[in-house]
Amino acid sequence: MSVPVIEVHDLRTHLVTRWGTIKAVDGVSFSVAEGETLGLVGESGSGKSMTCLSLVRLTPRPASHIVGGSVRLDGDELTTKTEAEMQRIRGRKIAMILQDPMSSLNPVFSVGMQVREPLAMYHGLRGATLTERAAALLASVRIPSPAARLRAFPYQLSGGMRQRVVGAMAIAAPPRLLIADEPTTSLDLTIQAQYLGLLEELQDRHRLAMIFITHNLGIVSRICDRVAVMYAGRIVEAGPVRRIFTAPAHPYTQALLESIPRLGARTERLTAIEGQPPDLARLPGGCSFAPRCPQVMDRCRTEAPPEFEAGPGQVSRCWLRAPAGG
Amino acid sequence: MMSPAAPLLEASGLVKHFSVRRGLMGWSTAVVRAVDSVSFTIGSGTTLGLVGESGCGKTTTSKMVLGLERPTAGVIRFEGADVSSLDSAGLRRYRQSVQAVFQDPYASLDPRMRVGKIIAEPLVINERRGAAERRRRVQELLDLVALPERSGVLYPHEFSGGQRQRIAIARALALSPRLIVLDEPVSALDVSIRAQILNLLRDIQKRLGVAYLFIAHDLAAVAHMSHTIAVMYLGKIVEMGDAAAVAMAPQHPYTRALFAAALPIDLDRPREITLAGEVPSPMAPPGGCRFHPRCPLAMPRCATEEPLLQTASGRLVACHLFD
Amino acid sequence: MPAEPLADRALPLPDVAARPDPAARGRRLPVVSLGIITIFVLVAILAPLLSPGDPGEQSLRNRFKPPVWMEGGSSRHLLGTDRLGRDMLSRIVWGSRVSLTAGVVTVLLASAFGAAVGLVAGYHGGTVDAVLMRVTDATMSFPVILLALILAVTVGPSFTNVVVAIAVILWARYARVIRGQVLTLMGLDFIAQARIAGAGAWRIITRHLFPNTLNTLVVLVTLQIGYVIIVEASLSFLGAGIPPPTPAWGSMISEGREFVTSAWWVSGLPGLAILLVVLAFNLLGDWLRDTLDPKLRQL
Numbered sequence: 001m002s003v004p005v006i007e008v009h010d011l012r013t014h015l016v017t018r019w020g021t022i023k024a025v026d027g028v029s030f031s032v033a034e035g036e037t038l039g040l041v042g043e044s045g046s047g048k049s050m051t052c053l054s055l056v057r058l059t060p061r062p063a064s065h066i067v068g069g070s071v072r073l074d075g076d077e078l079t080t081k082t083e084a085e086m087q088r089i090r091g092r093k094i095a096m097i098l099q100d101p102m103s104s105l106n107p108v109f110s111v112g113m114q115v116r117e118p119l120a121m122y123h124g125l126r127g128a129t130l131t132e133r134a135a136a137l138l139a140s141v142r143i144p145s146p147a148a149r150l151r152a153f154p155y156q157l158s159g160g161m162r163q164r165v166v167g168a169m170a171i172a173a174p175p176r177l178l179i180a181d182e183p184t185t186s187l188d189l190t191i192q193a194q195y196l197g198l199l200e201e202l203q204d205r206h207r208l209a210m211i212f213i214t215h216n217l218g219i220v221s222r223i224c225d226r227v228a229v230m231y232a233g234r235i236v237e238a239g240p241v242r243r244i245f246t247a248p249a250h251p252y253t254q255a256l257l258e259s260i261p262r263l264g265a266r267t268e269r270l271t272a273i274e275g276q277p278p279d280l281a282r283l284p285g286g287c288s289f290a291p292r293c294p295q296v297m298d299r300c301r302t303e304a305p306p307e308f309e310a311g312p313g314q315v316s317r318c319w320l321r322a323p324a325g326g
Numbered sequence: 327m328m329s330p331a332a333p334l335l336e337a338s339g340l341v342k343h344f345s346v347r348r349g350l351m352g353w354s355t356a357v358v359r360a361v362d363s364v365s366f367t368i369g370s371g372t373t374l375g376l377v378g379e380s381g382c383g384k385t386t387t388s389k390m391v392l393g394l395e396r397p398t399a400g401v402i403r404f405e406g407a408d409v410s411s412l413d414s415a416g417l418r419r420y421r422q423s424v425q426a427v428f429q430d431p432y433a434s435l436d437p438r439m440r441v442g443k444i445i446a447e448p449l450v451i452n453e454r455r456g457a458a459e460r461r462r463r464v465q466e467l468l469d470l471v472a473l474p475e476r477s478g479v480l481y482p483h484e485f486s487g488g489q490r491q492r493i494a495i496a497r498a499l500a501l502s503p504r505l506i507v508l509d510e511p512v513s514a515l516d517v518s519i520r521a522q523i524l525n526l527l528r529d530i531q532k533r534l535g536v537a538y539l540f541i542a543h544d545l546a547a548v549a550h551m552s553h554t555i556a557v558m559y560l561g562k563i564v565e566m567g568d569a570a571a572v573a574m575a576p577q578h579p580y581t582r583a584l585f586a587a588a589l590p591i592d593l594d595r596p597r598e599i600t601l602a603g604e605v606p607s608p609m610a611p612p613g614g615c616r617f618h619p620r621c622p623l624a625m626p627r628c629a630t631e632e633p634l635l636q637t638a639s640g641r642l643v644a645c646h647l648f649d
Numbered sequence: 650m651p652a653e654p655l656a657d658r659a660l661p662l663p664d665v666a667a668r669p670d671p672a673a674r675g676r677r678l679p680v681v682s683l684g685i686i687t688i689f690v691l692v693a694i695l696a697p698l699l700s701p702g703d704p705g706e707q708s709l710r711n712r713f714k715p716p717v718w719m720e721g722g723s724s725r726h727l728l729g730t731d732r733l734g735r736d737m738l739s740r741i742v743w744g745s746r747v748s749l750t751a752g753v754v755t756v757l758l759a760s761a762f763g764a765a766v767g768l769v770a771g772y773h774g775g776t777v778d779a780v781l782m783r784v785t786d787a788t789m790s791f792p793v794i795l796l797a798l799i800l801a802v803t804v805g806p807s808f809t810n811v812v813v814a815i816a817v818i819l820w821a822r823y824a825r826v827i828r829g830q831v832l833t834l835m836g837l838d839f840i841a842q843a844r845i846a847g848a849g850a851w852r853i854i855t856r857h858l859f860p861n862t863l864n865t866l867v868v869l870v871t872l873q874i875g876y877v878i879i880v881e882a883s884l885s886f887l888g889a890g891i892p893p894p895t896p897a898w899g900s901m902i903s904e905g906r907e908f909v910t911s912a913w914w915v916s917g918l919p920g921l922a923i924l925l926v927v928l929a930f931n932l933l934g935d936w937l938r939d940t941l942d943p944k945l946r947q948l
Contacts, residue, residue, distance in 0.1 A: 043516040158604050159380075188379035189543060190601045193587040197600055215517050218589030259521035261550035263573050263588065269528070270550070272521035276486050292518075392845055418847065426845050434838035438860040448846035497842070 004031040005176050005209035006055070006094075011069035013047075013054045019281040024050040024064065026233035032177065032209040039224035039241070040213045045280050046230040048213045052179045056094050057086050074176060092122055095170035099182040101162035105154040111138075111165055112150030118172035140205075141168045141198060160191035167198065174206040181213045196223050217260060221245060226313075229253050232278045232288035235307075239314030249310035250318050251293045287319070295320060332406045333367040334504055334537050335391065335424075340364045340400035342386050346609070358608050360386040362561035363400070365635075366554075368505065371531060373538040375552030375569060377545060377584070381608045382558040384541050388507045391539060392426055393417075405504075422452055425498040429510035431490035435482040441493055442478030448500040467496040471526060488519035495526065505537045513542060524551060545588040549573035557581045560608055560616040567641020577643045579621045615646065623647060679936040685929035689922075693745040700739040701727070704896045708734035713912045731915045732904055740896040741922055747897045748926065751811055751881040752874040758816040760870050763823025764862065768854050770824065771831025782828070788821040793880055794887070801889035811881055811890050819873065826869060830862050864941040872934035875927035882923050898923050 013025035025047045032038045042048040053059045055071055055078070071078040073093055078086070098104050105114060115134045119125050125133055131150070138146035141164040154162055163183055170178060180199065184192040200223060203210050212224055220227050221241060228238040229252065237250035248254045258271040275292040284291060290300040299319050308321035342361040361383040368374045376384045389395040391402065393409075402409040404420050412420060425448075428434045435444055445467055446460045455463070461478075468477055471492040482490055491511060498506050508527070512520040524547060530536060542548050548555060549569050556566040557578065565578040576582045583599045603620045606612060612619050618628035627646050638648035692699055711734040715722045722729060728737035770781040797814035804810060834840060834857075843853050884890030885899025893900060898919040905915025 043518055160604060188605060189545070189587040190379060190583055191604070193583075193589075193600050194602075216589070222589050256518060259518060261521075261524070261544070261546040263546045263549055263585065267550070269525050270521035272525055273518040276488065277516050277518065394841065394844065421845070421847055424845075426842065428838040428841070430838055434842055436839045436843075436857055436861070447843070447848070451847045451852065494842075497846075501846075 004033050005074060006211075007031040007070075007072040008051075008055070009070045009072075011051065011054055011071060012067045013050055013059055013064055014067050015050070015060075015064040017063065017281065022280040023233050023283075024059075024280065025054055027069070028230075028233075028235055029069075030228055030235065030238065032211060034176075034207045034209055035203065036226070037203065037210040037212055037224045039220040039227035040211055040230060041215065041217065041220055041227055042230035043215055043277050045232065045277050047233040048230050049181055050233075051230070052096070052181060052211060052213060055177075055179070056090050056096065057081075057083075058090070091118060091175070092173045093175050094177045094179065095173065095175040097163070097166050097170050097178070097180045097183045099185050101159055101166055101186065102154065104166045105162055107154050109153075110150065111152050111154065111157070115150070115165065115168055115172070118169050122173045137168045137172060138165070140171075141165070141202070142194075143168075158191075159187050160195060163187060163195055164198065167195075167202065171202055171206060171208075175208065177209045177211065178203070179211045179213070182215070184219065185214075185216075192219075199223065217245075217257065229256075232280060232283060234288070234317060236289065236317045237310070237315065239311065243311055243314045247311060247314075249314060249316035249321055251295045251320070252289050255292075255294065287317075334370040334405065335368040336401075336403040337367070337387075337391070338365050338401045338403070340387065340390060340402070341398045342383070342390060342395060343398045356609050359561050359611060360608055361390070361397075362611075364558070364561070364563055365400075366556050366563065366566065368537050368539060369553075370504070371535040371537055372553040373531065373540050373551050375548035375555040376539060376541045376558060377543070377548055377555060378558035379543075379584075379605050381560060381605055383561040383608070384558050385509065387558075388426075388509055388539060388541055391505075392424055392507055393421055418452070422448075422501045423504045424507065425501065425503040425505075426507040426509065427491070427494045427498050427511050429514050431487045431494065431514060432482075434494050435490060437482055439481075440478065441480055441482065441485075444482070444493065445478070445497045445500055448497065452501060463500070464496075467499055470499065470530065471496045486519075487515050488523060491515065491523055492526070495523075495530070499530070499534070499536070502534075503536060505539065507539045507541075509541045510543070511540075512547065513544065520547070527551065545573070545585055557584065560606065560611045562616060562644065563635065563642070564617065564644045565641065566635070571639075571641055575639070577639055577641070577648065578645050579623050579647075580617050583622075615644075679932055682929040682932035682936070685925055686933065689745050689749060689926050689929075692742055693749045696742050696746055700742045702736045702739045704735060704739040704743045705894050706735060710734065713908070713915070715912070716914050716918075728918055729912075729914045731901070731912075732908070737914065737918055740901060741898070741919060744896040744898045744901060744919065745922070745926075747808070747885075747891050747895060748878045748881060748923070751808070751815075751891075752878045752930075755812045755815045755819065755877045755881075756870050756873050758812070759819035760823050760866060760873075762816075763820035764827045764859075764866055766820065766824040767827030767829075768831055768858055768862070771828040771835065772850060772854055772858060774835075778828070781824070785821045785824045788818055789825070791818055793818050794883060794889075797884045798887065798889045801884075806889055806892045808891055808895075811884055814884075815877055815880055819877070822873070823866070823869060826865060827862050830865050831858055834858055834861055868934055868938040868941060871930055871937055875930040875934075878923060878927055878930075 008031065009029045011025055011028045012023065015022040015024045028051050030038060040048040040051065050059060054066055057066070057078070066079055069079070073089065078089065112134055115137055116130050119130055119133050119137065134150055135146045138149055143149055143161060143164050157165065184195050187195060196219065202208065214220060224241050226239065227241050227244050228235045229250065230236065231252050237244065237248065237253045244253060245257065248257055255271070255273045259273055261270060273292055278288055284301065286302045286304055287300040290296050293300065297319060305317050305319045307315045307317050310316040310321045340361055341363055344358040344360055345355045346358055347355055364383070364387055366374060376387065378384050386395060390397050404423065407416065409420055442464050445464050449455055449460050449463060464478055465475060468475065473489065473492050482493070485493065512523050515523065527538070528551065531538065540548055540551050552569040554567065555569045555572040556563050557572070557580065558564070559580050565572060565576065565581045572581065573585060576585050583601045586599050599622065601620045606619070614630045615628040615633050618624045621628065625646060631646070633644045633646050635642045635644045636648060711726070711730050712732060714726050714730040716729040717724055717727045726736050726738070728741065730736055731740070766781055766785065770778040793815055796818060797811060800810045800814050840853060840857060843857055881890055882899030882902070885897040886903040888903070890899055891897040901919040902916045905912065909916055
């Protein structure tokens with residue numbers, strides 16, 4: 001496998017709220033190589049979005065800050081950079097696509113003006129060359145009649161089209177790492193299929209490393225090479241997609257897979273996960289999944305488990321995976 | 327599970343057109359054909375799943391069933407009687423028999439009312455019960471949706487999303503309806519909570535015999551919950567039949583693309599059929615078969631002649647491939 | 650009935666009591682503005698008891714006596730006297746009655762009517778909304794001062810005229826704001842749910858829409874009291890407001906305007922009173938908006 005584009009080690013981000021300090025990201029480590037897609041799966045409060053915002057240091061201020069860990073982009077440490085240096089990295093080296101295409105685009109500016117902006121900033125283009133490149137960029141994300149579309153405004157485009165424009169702006173540099181935060185959640189199913197295909201194509205063409213945040217395991221199986229499952233700010237399981245789906249090694253992942261309705265599985269009842277998603281302000285001691293875990297042991301309630309090997313390239317943060325005698 | 331007697335609800339040729347103003351000063355009007363001749367039946371105690379993408383008309387259809395919109399044409403028969411010809415007493419009974427649970431658990435409960443009052447409101451409006459009897463009924467409903475007794479005095483904001491949907495379900499059951507319209511009831515909930523709510527809905531159906539009109543974009547959830555599935559595209563039903571059959575062996579090209587795009591968690595399944603183009607606007611639907619511009623199997627006939635629903639492979643399909 | 654297990658019986662509720670919200674109401678009450686308002690309200694109510702003398706008693710020998718802290722002042726007239734030798738403190742105390750009553754009454758009338766119009770317009774939409782909003786727009790564009798002057802000229806200046814003149818135009822502001830809020834609320838599912846449960850227009854408007862507009866209404870009312878006090882003072886200044894001899898802060902300022910350099914306290918002190926009261930109401934309104942609005946955003 002190639003050299004990693006991004007390496008995250010023991011990242012910790014804390015969020016100060018009126019109910020106390022929340023450990024939104026609590027010791028997260030992973031790496032993504034060129035051309036590889038890592039899926040970040042989790043529910044509300046899992047920390048998946050905060051993790052990625054921490055990578056680019058865009059977590060909400062002044063309430064949150066990175067308290068520890070390291071983030072290296074092509075070997076370059078990001079956590080110690082100045083704000084000015086980070087601004088040169090955002091967009092150019094790391095790009096993000098967010099969930100809501102309507103608010104990702106400025107409604108009062110035309111598509112052309114918004115697509116030209118990164119091109120002008122990153123490549124110093126002007127005038128006719130700039131317009132040509134902007135149209136070419138729209139064409140590369142398969143927008144029909146790209147030259148004409150430059151004059152359109154966001155409200156004139158459908159949701160799928162808007163996400164394509166957002167995608168075009170994201171790869172304008174092109175970046176080394178593309179973070180996509182639930183980009184298809186608000187799109188229709190058939191449009192979603194098109195968009196995922198487009199992302200793969202862009203990834204191939206530009207050799208992007210990609211982090212795909214989603215709660216939809218179906219999308220993960222379609223587009224991701226590896227997946228990290230997050231719960232209450234920590235990665236509880238990570239590994240190749242095939243392994244995670246066929247041999248999940250953490251009770252949360254197992255329960256999640258069992259609770260999702262599947263086409264073709266004629267079951268009477270779904271196996272639901274007990275309880276509620278965790279309240280990050282009042283996490284229990286020990287393993288944070290313990291209150292809901294169908295295989296909980298006494299040890300789980302008092303000691304938080306470290307990561308254990310659970311198979312080739314697969315890790316699980318669960319006492320059940322502790323080597324015998326451990 | 328279909329009742330041999332008359333179905334609970336029968337929709338025949340439902341049409342809903344909206345006029346919208348266009349142009350600079352709103353001079354010209356265009357017609358949005360949101361629902362264009364849709365027919366289906368819902369049997370007592372069964373679930374009809376309605377699937378489709380934006381602009382297909384499923385929400386408008388559900389609003390007509392709920393009585394929130396009046397059909398431009400077509401008939402809704404409830405327990406055999408034509409809804410539009412009911413007198414005011416009959417209409418009130420119809421409204422009470424058809425309730426709804428909506429998608430957003432944060433917008434469907436009045437934030438200024440206590441939960442007990444929210445659940446009791448349909449009773450207050452419609453029935454002449456005493457306060458004590460209402461309280462008892464509210465407790466019964468809270469029990470039915472597995473919420474603790476003391477929930478009644480709390481406000482909605484003190485509950486989580488999944489719990490709020492339970493409250494919404496309890497309210498929908500207050501008048502002992504025969505049919506509940508479920509419009510994306512679990513889409514806004516965390517994945518780990520959805521199974522709880524879906525299980526609850528199934529249990530309630532078994533226990534109380536209430537029928538559901540289930541609308542969701544999670545096709546697997548729809549297939550899991552429904553007895554019959556109807557697939558809509560641009561205001562028309564393109565395929566309708568037994569849920570398992572439609573989900574596992576879709577016949578209409580659109581249904582096949584849709585279910586393939588649903589991305590079931592199956593690493594060895596073949597790649598999905600990617601449709602070209604956008605979902606057209608219901609203001610200017612294509613001529614002939616509405617799906618023909620995007621259909622990978624379109625024939626010349628499809629551009630001129632609209633296919634009718636006909637029986638094929640044990641279900642109804644509207645496609646010239648099956649003529 | 651077979652004992653089918655219902656999904657996850659008796660889910661534990663998030664323990665609300667154990668998680669007190671430190672930002673709840675009560676934190677950092679706007680003590681200063683509340684204090685000022687309370688003082689003035691008490692002064693207005695207890696004017697007969699608090700006023701050291703008769704505000705109308707003239708004494709030409711004691712004209713233009715400066716306040717006690719200045720040279721020539723005396724403790725008999727703590728805030729000095731005006732052009733006709735009347736005690737300033739007594740006049741300011743009695744004048745508070747006029748200003749506060751005018752402020753509160755006018756705003757209550759205008760808000761009640763305006764909110765009603767806004768609720769009905771927002772709920773019904775369509776033609777009803779269009780008609781009501783055109784009327785509202787027309788009303789909003791009419792200048793208050795002009796109307797009051799016309800009334801003063803035709804019917805004669807009086808307290809009632811001031812209240813009527815302002816309220817008749819002020820309601821439009823409430824109608825606009827409340828209608829906007831109602832439009833947002835109408836899009837929320839719980840209104841559709843009320844309809845599905847069989848509720849009629851009256852019930853939806855009174856039980857569902859109105860309580861959810863209360864927060865906005867309270868903020869608006871508080872902020873507007875200050876505005877009305879200034880308008881009333883302006884009218885009295887122009888002679889179209891409360892007629893003499895009733896002491897009103899606005900007319901007091903008017904009476905002293907020729908003597909601003911020599912006997913500044915005749916205009917200055919009532920001006921200061923207006924400033925304090927209006928500022929206090931504005932600060933209170935701001936605080937209310939900050940406290941109440943976030944709760945509104947829970948929608």
